[in-house]
Amino acid sequence: MDDQSLIEQTLAGNRQAFRLLVLRYQRPLFRFLGLLGIRGARAEDVAQETFLRAFKALGTFDPARAAFSTWLFTIAKRLAIGEWRRARQEQRAPAELGEAWSLAPNPAQSALLAERARRIERALLALPEQLRSTFFLSQIKELTLEEVAELEGCALGTVKSRIFRAREQLRLALAEDET
Amino acid sequence: MNHCTKVQERVALGEPLSNSERLHLSGCEQCGTVAETFSLLNASLESLAEPVPQGFADRVMNRLPAYELARSPRWFDAGWVELALANVALIGALLNTVRFLAGVLIPSVSLGGTP
Numbered sequence: 001m002d003d004q005s006l007i008e009q010t011l012a013g014n015r016q017a018f019r020l021l022v023l024r025y026q027r028p029l030f031r032f033l034g035l036l037g038i039r040g041a042r043a044e045d046v047a048q049e050t051f052l053r054a055f056k057a058l059g060t061f062d063p064a065r066a067a068f069s070t071w072l073f074t075i076a077k078r079l080a081i082g083e084w085r086r087a088r089q090e091q092r093a094p095a096e097l098g099e100a101w102s103l104a105p106n107p108a109q110s111a112l113l114a115e116r117a118r119r120i121e122r123a124l125l126a127l128p129e130q131l132r133s134t135f136f137l138s139q140i141k142e143l144t145l146e147e148v149a150e151l152e153g154c155a156l157g158t159v160k161s162r163i164f165r166a167r168e169q170l171r172l173a174l175a176e177d178e179t
Numbered sequence: 180m181n182h183c184t185k186v187q188e189r190v191a192l193g194e195p196l197s198n199s200e201r202l203h204l205s206g207c208e209q210c211g212t213v214a215e216t217f218s219l220l221n222a223s224l225e226s227l228a229e230p231v232p233q234g235f236a237d238r239v240m241n242r243l244p245a246y247e248l249a250r251s252p253r254w255f256d257a258g259w260v261e262l263a264l265a266n267v268a269l270i271g272a273l274l275n276t277v278r279f280l281a282g283v284l285i286p287s288v289s290l291g292g293t294p
Contacts, residue, residue, distance in 0.1 A: 013244065022236045029290045034229030043229050044238075120223050139224060160192060167191045171216045174223070 003068040010058060022051050028142045029076055035136050036084050037121060046083050050076040070147045073140065077122035077151065081133065123173035127166055134159055183210050257278045
């Protein structure tokens with residue numbers, strides 16, 4: 001069933017239809033938040049708030065103007081960037097990446113993976129804001145580059161150029177590590 | 180743009196490579212290293228993704244009623260109050276206009292009729 005049918009059913013009072021939308025978009029949303037360094041309980045709060053705001057405003061969604069995914073990620077982006085900035089101002093450390101790597105087969109590999117992740121996370125944090133935002137959105141497989149361009153309010157060529165520059169910076173950060 | 184730059188750009192953007200570009204990649208040490216690092220980067224980015232907590236959709240669904248309740252009163256109360264106030268203001272403005280016009284027109288008629 002496509003997004004629009006689920007939206008119409010939700011507006012007609014079928015809550016299970018909205019549940020299907022949540023199930024469809026929860027994974028890309030958490031992926032987006034994880035890349036921003038928003039993890040654990042804070043990621044859950046932002047994700048819940050995104051879906052609740054979408055539900056509240058569902059009556060105003062106009063399929064002629066944007067795809068549902070674009071609309072949903074507009075809400076998510078606003079909330080996530082706000083949360084990300086707050087975390088940065090408070091200088092909270094990003095989530096404990098070491099924990100995510102503790103399942104690696106052996107301690108040496110685990111340490112290597114953790115170090116690599118920390119280096120990438122530092123490089124992600126060092127990206128200029130425009131590049132970072134476009135790059136994070138491009139990592140959501142459910143969004144096409146055209147949709148990312150719409151979300152960012154710029155041309156497709158600009159999106160491609162920003163992604164290229166962001167990935168190049170990340171690659172260089174990683175390459176330094178590996179040499 | 181030379182061939183290496185073009186291939187590296189396509190690899191960076193994750194775009195599919197043509198046969199000749201794939202061939203170039205396997206023969207060019209520099210492009211091969213770049214592609215390898217990008218592949219490592221992709222794997223690392225994949226691991227940074229936050230897993231969906233168990234029961235997340237249920238928790239979202241459990242919070243929906245509060246949102247609906249919050250939405251209903253605003254629709255029936257606040258919206259109508261605003262509409263009623265706007266109507267009262269409009270009627271007031273119309274009455275004032277009529278009073279003003281009457282004030283301007285009626286004295287001139289009465290002045291004309293007075294000897």
